[in-house]
Amino acid sequence: MTAAMATSQRIYLDHNATSPVRPEVSEAVLRALQLPGNASSVHAEGRLARAEIEGAREKVARLVGARTKNVVFTSGGTEAANLVLTPGFRRLGQAGAARLFVGAAEHPCVLNGHRFPEGAVEIIPVDSRGILDLAWLEAHLKEAGEARVLVSVQLANNETGVRQPVAEAARLVHEKGGLIHTDAVQAAGRIPVDIAALGVDALTISGHKFGGPKGSGAVVLASDQFEIADRLIRGGGQEKGYRAGTENVAAIAGFGAAAESALAGLEQEAVRLRALRDEAEAAIRRIAPDVLVVASDAERLPNTFAFAIPGLKAETALIAFDLAGVALSSGSACSSGKVKRSHVLDAMGVEPTLAEGVLRVSLGWTTTEEDVIRFAEACEKVVGTLYKRRASAA
Structure with a gap:
């Protein structure tokens, strides 16, 4: 399989880091x-x-x-x-x-x-x-x-x-x-x-x-x-x-x-991405009812949301999503690929253990309805594994 073929089968939801070239x-x-x-x-x-x-x-x-x-x-x-x-x-x-x-x-x-x-x-x-x-x-x-x-x-x-x-x-x-x-x-x-x-x-x-x-x-x-x-x-x-x-x-x-x-395409794209963003966010809430969606009551970009599931660490989650074919971020992509505590979340007063698990979903011009569906499927697998671990440890 070529690199191009492998990439085409993946779901890219990290447009705030960089958006694919048009x-x-x-x-x-x-x-x-x-x-x-x-x-x-x-x-x-x-x-x-x-x-x-x-x-x-x-x-x-x-x-x-x-x-x-x-x-x-x-x-x-x-x-x-x-x-x-x-x-x-x-x-x-x-x-x-x-x-x-x-x-x-x-x-x-x-x-x-x-x-x-x-x-x-x-x-x-x-x-x-x-x-x-x-x-x-x-x-x-x-x-x-x-x-x-x-x-x-x-x-x-x-x-x-x-x-x-x-x-x-x-x-x-x-x-x-x-x-x-x-x-x-x-x-x-x-x-x-x-x-x-x-x-x-x-x-x-x-x-x-x-x-x-x-x-x-x-x-x-x-x-x-x-x-x-x-x-x-x-x-x-x-x-x-x-x-x-x-x-x-x-x-x-x-x-x-x-x-x-x-x-x-600014106006139409904003409407399209907001609908897809809201759909992805709703899927997370269904899959993990205890999820924190960061600043969900604030005015946000139509393509972006950040979330944390209690007990799920960002570094572990990023690897799990990557293995499932989904590219996400834990925040800014300007730190040499390192996953570290976010100064943004600290400034907002997000509880530290939750802040360590925040993931960012950012959509863009390549994002489709199918991408959101596959993202939700990956979420179910990642969260299901987490809940099984919790149950076995209880």
């Missing part, structure tokens, strides 16, 4: 790979490469309601967050932020990837549903006084799918003269994202979360009245000087193709 993206990448020119060259070959980049920039901008000139391509969401979360991110003619406030449930690329001194960073708590404490934010913005604050709040959580009140946070931040960034990596391509409606000053996205190539991402600025004074990668003048180095034309072209496809 066929139209593969075509765009191949087309761009065959272009011989450097996009910075003025000859015809260079202009063709430049056209691929600028066409993709327009498509990515459209996905998040931005102006094309305000999209800066990066190697992914992590680099994008690292680039913008700096005291050097500022309005033209103004000083940058002296302090950084970040949500307790943010992705590690925000919690660990920012460029502020340790003593200048404060963590915004979340409630038991994982939702940002806006009262805390408002109070601490007042306490900051004249010091300008940069706030980073994710649009949707990668582990639980919980959506954050970003527009409300932006209003509070701007009332105090601060700046706000949102990590929209999990939201873009799954729910409508409009940078103006959100009221944020910058957002970051990643192509491989909605069927684009790995290694493609972007910082999107709200207007050309913002700048990032201290750049990460210095050298030439590519990306208006924000990111030096010859552009990865193939990845950028694929990113654009994925953005175009995701936007075209």
Whole structure:
């Protein structure tokens, strides 16, 4: 059996880690790979490469309601967050932020990837549903006084799918003269994202979360009245000087193709995935009545749910599901494949022994009704084995 045949017989429910590349993206990448020119060259070959980049920039901008000139391509969401979360991110003619406030449930690329001194960073708590404490934010913005604050709040959580009140946070931040960034990596391509409606000053996205190539991402600025004074990668003048180095034309072209496809089917796909998500969640509740579905009463992404069954450890469960042909996750897939305690669940106050067993199901453009049925069948086997062990140990 070939690797391709083996993969085709499996159920892939880990789209929040990475979503399989769409066929139209593969075509765009191949087309761009065959272009011989450097996009910075003025000859015809260079202009063709430049056209691929600028066409993709327009498509990515459209996905998040931005102006094309305000999209800066990066190697992914992590680099994008690292680039913008700096005291050097500022309005033209103004000083940058002296302090950084970040949500307790943010992705590690925000919690660990920012460029502020340790003593200048404060963590915004979340409630038991994982939702940002806006009262805390408002109070601490007042306490900051004249010091300008940069706030980073994710649009949707990668582990639980919980959506954050970003527009409300932006209003509070701007009332105090601060700046706000949102990590929209999990939201873009799954729910409508409009940078103006959100009221944020910058957002970051990643192509491989909605069927684009790995290694493609972007910082999107709200207007050309913002700048990032201290750049990460210095050298030439590519990306208006924000990111030096010859552009990865193939990845950028694929990113654009994925953005175009995701936007075209956004509303219908959200409805379809929500129905499949709810069906899978209902199956878990039938099979294991004592299951905890994390933040089930919060507004979540239509494709995501996280659950824990008392007595079932995540590492054991992941192996069991994998052997049954189902790919799941225990949370973020950004820790070198390690299964470890989730800082998100800790911030939410989930009981530690339960937190150690939380699994994430994340659906995507390849997910079908048959996948959900087979997932439920695998659940019955895994849970049935657990209950048999409990009974024999009693």
